[in-house]
Amino acid sequence: MSDTTGFSTRAIHAGQQPDPTTGAVVPPIYATSTYAQDGVGGLRNGYEYSRSANPTRTALEECLASLEGGSRGFAFASGLAAEDTLLRTICRPGSHLVIPNDAYGGTFRLFAKVHARWGVQATPVPLTDLAAVEAALRPGETTAIWVETPTNPLLAVADIAALAAIAHDAGALVIVDNTFASPYLQQPLALGADVVMHSTTKYCGGHSDVVGGALVVDDPDLAEKVAFHQNAIGAVAGPFDCWLVLRGLKTLAVRMDRHCDNAERVAAFLSDHAGVSETIYPGLDSHPGRELAARQMRRFGGMVSFRVAAGEQHALDVCARTRVFTLGESLGGVESLIEHPGRMTHASVAGTELEVPADLVRLSVGIEDVEDLLADLGQALD
Incomplete structure (x- = not known):
């Protein structure tokens, strides 16, 4: 080629x-x-x-x-x-x-x-x-x-x-x-x-x-x-x-466009939610690297992280309450995943300078109907 x-x-x-x-x-x-x-x-x-x-x-x-x-x-x-x-x-x-x-x-x-x-x-x-x-x-x-x-x-x-x-x-x-x-x-x-x-x-x-x-x-x-x-x-x-x-x-391009479409909607939803103290997504104006990401990336990706305002236990509760988002490690699949990095994927860096915030939740936003994803996050947070 x-x-x-x-x-x-x-x-x-x-x-x-x-x-x-x-x-x-x-x-x-x-x-x-x-x-x-x-x-x-x-x-x-x-x-x-x-x-x-x-x-x-x-x-x-x-x-x-x-x-x-x-x-x-x-x-x-x-x-x-x-x-x-x-x-x-x-x-x-x-x-x-x-x-x-x-x-x-x-x-x-x-x-x-x-x-x-x-x-x-x-x-x-x-x-x-x-x-x-x-x-x-x-x-x-x-x-x-x-x-x-x-x-x-x-x-x-x-x-x-x-x-x-x-x-x-x-x-x-x-x-x-x-x-x-x-x-x-x-x-x-x-x-x-x-x-x-x-x-x-x-x-x-x-x-x-x-x-x-x-x-x-x-x-x-x-x-x-x-x-x-x-x-x-x-x-x-x-x-x-x-x-x-x-x-x-073979389907990477079409999947990534859908991942990005959904992640943008999810990030906007979380940014406006009272139960979220910070939403982290390169496509948000609040992200310090947005301009750089726009230059060196085609779009902003399918990963979204957010911090739960009420603290670690509430972050764990949110992870436990979702029904469309599956509680699991890994990312990038067609299905949406939710996890608590401090207790799951990043447990190995606890106590080091790489330790992540205890109230952090990470989402791998899949390609489901986005309204179902928003409703699931809403009920889990509320």
């Missing part, structure tokens, strides 16, 4: 040519571990063992690379598997990274509880404060700035282009976790990032039926290093999981 081909056209066709044997328009699920070789070392189309490569995974990786505007895509068993593989690719004992001070709890746990034991240090910084980011860099030691934008769960918006300029001046990479935005809403590589990471479990898959992760890079040398570590470490996505994510990507 040409880079000038439309997003949805690439999502449906990139890496997914009709099967040459049968003409099937949907890529087959190649449920195989090994491949017959044409003589010793004679690999047929480069396939020898499915940890190294699998045709279904190749289709997904080519599609993701096309959607993110990169040269190579890599599919993994989970978002954290993708993160771990990337860190082992670019870091060594003594490496240092700058990370968001409101990063996803699982990402922080990976840095603080796993890679710290191997001499990799991470400094949490508000990425919206460019001076603080620059001050946190350690010349000769800082390997990368790890970016979430919008962040999870406080939905802060970071300036990818500005962070890329700062990082590259210091000889560091910029890695963007693009899970919340999805490839449809935001293109980090075009803004100067070096690596894009996804939990494909979320919007890319879109139906809460698969766990996966991905990396997309543009630099050929970095791509070769990631490819080596993907094979050497082996935390790859299985063929059925790849097929499910491919299926989800």
